[in-house]
Amino acid sequence: MKTKKRTISFLLTIIMVISFFTPINVRAASELSTTVNIAEIMKYGNTPLTLKSEELFAAGYNYGDILNVSFLNNALKLPLCNNYSDVDSGCPGVFVKGENILL
Numbered sequence: 001m002k003t004k005k006r007t008i009s010f011l012l013t014i015i016m017v018i019s020f021f022t023p024i025n026v027r028a029a030s031e032l033s034t035t036v037n038i039a040e041i042m043k044y045g046n047t048p049l050t051l052k053s054e055e056l057f058a059a060g061y062n063y064g065d066i067l068n069v070s071f072l073n074n075a076l077k078l079p080l081c082n083n084y085s086d087v088d089s090g091c092p093g094v095f096v097k098g099e100n101i102l103l
Helices: 002-020 053-058
Strands: 048-052 066-071 074-081 094-097 100-102
Touching: 048 053, 053 100
Parallel strands: 074 094
Antiparallel strands: 048 100, 066 074, 094 100
C-alpha cells in the first residue's frame, strides 16, 4: 500500500514539474487607441464616455484586462469591470454598463 501511494505521489510530482516548463500560448493584446469625450458627469462622479462597449470588445478586450487610460497629464492603469464590486470601494475602474462605458 505504501509503495502504491509513493508511486502515485512520484508521478504527480513529475507531472507538476513538467507542467511548469510547458509553454503557454498567450494571446497578443490588441491595441485600441482612440480619443473619446465625456458625455456627462453623473451624480456619483461616474463619467459616461462616447466609446461604446461593442467597440472595446471588438478590439479584443475582456473583463479583467488592464487598460491604459490617459487624460490631461494623468496616466492610469484601470481594470475593465463588469460590476462595481469588481474593485474595492472608492477605487477607479472602467465599467461596462449595457452599451455604455463609464470611467
